[in-house]
Amino acid sequence: MARQDPEIADVLLAEAARQGEGLQLVAAENFTSPAVLAALGSPLANKYAEGYPGARHHGGCEVVDLAERLAVERARALFGAEHANVQPHSGSSAVLAAYAALLRPGDTVLAMSLPHGGHLTHGSRANFSGRWFDFVGYGVDPRTGLIDYARLRDLAHAHRPKAIVCGSISYPRHPDYAAFREIADETGACLIVDAAHPIGLVAGGAAPSPVPYADVVCATTHKVLRGPRGGMILCGAELAERIDRAVFPFTQGGAQMNTVAAKAVAFGEAATPAFAAYAHQVTSNARVLARTLASQGLTVTTGGTDTHLITADPAPLGLDGATARRRCAAAGITLDTCALPDAGDSPARRTGLRMGTAAMTTQGMTEPEAARVGALIVSALREESAARAGTAELVRCFPPYPARRAVRGPDHG
Incomplete structure (x- = not known):
């Protein structure tokens, strides 16, 4: 690398130094892990693989199909989910696909407001979510910093959202998934859990799982889960086809098969x-x-x-x-x-x-x-x-x- 492209080699070395010299x-x-990095830098990066295992739009996918099947099986076993889609390129891509599967433009969605810790995909006007859907924000009690479930219930009954999103980029406590499920059932809403931050703790048994309560769980595979940068979606069998079609062909093209393989490695490590x-x-x-x-x-x-x-x-x-x-x-x-x-x-x-x-x-x-x-x-x-x-x-x-x-x-x- 240093001979072929010294400028990028310098960038790689500088970033390695930054990560290793600071906190x-x-x-x-x-x-x-080195095993995840090895998968990311593998020949699987060369393969174009639109579609799903056994139903690709390109030839020569027999080997990469094995990697995706392993990733799906490991994700399902790790989180106790009936179905897993491991193709989303990011957590935002996973959320976009979940919305595409369950909502139509203009639908009302109840999610944590951005000033209280919501993500950009939870209704920011700078993001597709805030432009395509009518978001209503819930928040936390200013005295305690904890989610105000009474206010959340009142908002859900007042606005009758098509979906309720549970998730935050900065909420340090475990959400009450059972309370979210109860409120969603009372108001006829779907429950989408954006578990990008806690999913690694869920994998390790250090946080409660949203899988038994949510219609759809969106997550990232980096953060605590310690895999490659990417996303995934977990759901029940009844939504499997809708989720898969929302990922491909609706919101994405070909999967990044090196990243899918790296996700499989990370899921295997997380099961230990x-x-x-x-x-x-x-x-x-x-x-x-x-x-x-x-x-x-x-x-x-x-x-x-x-x-x-x-x-x-x-x-x-x-x-x-x-x-x-x-x-x-x-x-x-x-x-x-x-x-x-x-x-x-x-x-x-x-x-x-x-x-x-x-x-x-x-x-x-x-x-x-x-x-x-x-x-x-x-x-x-x-x-x-x-x-x-x-x-x-x-x-x-x-x-x-x-x-x-x-x-x-x-x-x-």
């Missing part, structure tokens, strides 16, 4: 006891990190977390979210900002920090390191130069791809 706390990111231990360690690390931040003066949303996600308000330290993120970045700590749940209709009014513990846990960090990460974040917020050396020292001890560590899956490292 990666973006909640939507993780480090895949080692991954279950990892998933529980992720949530344990998140709880310690949240407690550490709270003890140092930040306001942690909902008072803590059940998941890998933590959102915190740095205002008690005299900072807004954007300034806090810049200070963390200067100290080698990469994380995100998010709208705070009581910030009103405009996300720009007040922002906090959003972070996750999936990647640091893959690196082998446990509770003591989680407490240290919290201290480094606070140090960076108070005086960014003071945390830089500590961050570098910590990641040197826990590089992304070192010798195998017990907390990681058997094929990671």
Whole structure:
């Protein structure tokens, strides 16, 4: 690579250095195993495979059909689903296909509003969802930060949506899927769960599963699940054909077969006891990190977390979210900002920090390191130069791809 394209080789080396020299706390990111990376860089990337196994629109798909069948079978077994579609190119693609299967343009949809943690595909006017459908937003109680189920029920009865979407990019607690199902049944709505963030915890038994409650579950295969960047859809047998047709040919063309194979690898890894231990360690690390931040003066949303996600308000330290993120970045700590749940209709009014513990846990960090990460974040917020050396020292001890560590899956490292 260095000889054939030195410019791109430099980019690859620079990104590897960035990931290995700083602390990666973006909640939507993780480090895949070498086996997943190998599948992504395999000859399957060359194959055009429109359609589904046994019914492709191109010849020569006999081998890649095996990869997709394995991915589907492993996903169904891992999540206890009757049907799985592993072709969506992303979580947004999966949500688009779910809407295409269940809705028509102009239908009313009830979803978490963006200022309270909803995703772009949950009604943003900048996204297809907000342009094609009539979204009504529900939110959280501004005092507790928890979903206001009474208000959700009232909105559902008032607007009679065609679908209710359960899911968020920053809600750190487990949703009450049974309550969502009950409200959907009361109002004749379909229930779509966007489980992009918690699905890896579900796979490891560290979070409740939405599969028994939802009509359709959309998810990503990266984040805590630790697979390649991509999406998937889980549903019952009665919706299988509608979902498959909504993915192909309605919203996508040919599947990326190297990514499908990498998803199969990730599903296989997630079915191991080692991954279950990892998933529980992720949530344990998140709880310690949240407690550490709270003890140092930040306001942690909902008072803590059940998941890998933590959102915190740095205002008690005299900072807004954007300034806090810049200070963390200067100290080698990469994380995100998010709208705070009581910030009103405009996300720009007040922002906090959003972070996750999936990647640091893959690196082998446990509770003591989680407490240290919290201290480094606070140090960076108070005086960014003071945390830089500590961050570098910590990641040197826990590089992304070192010798195998017990907390990681058997094929990671």
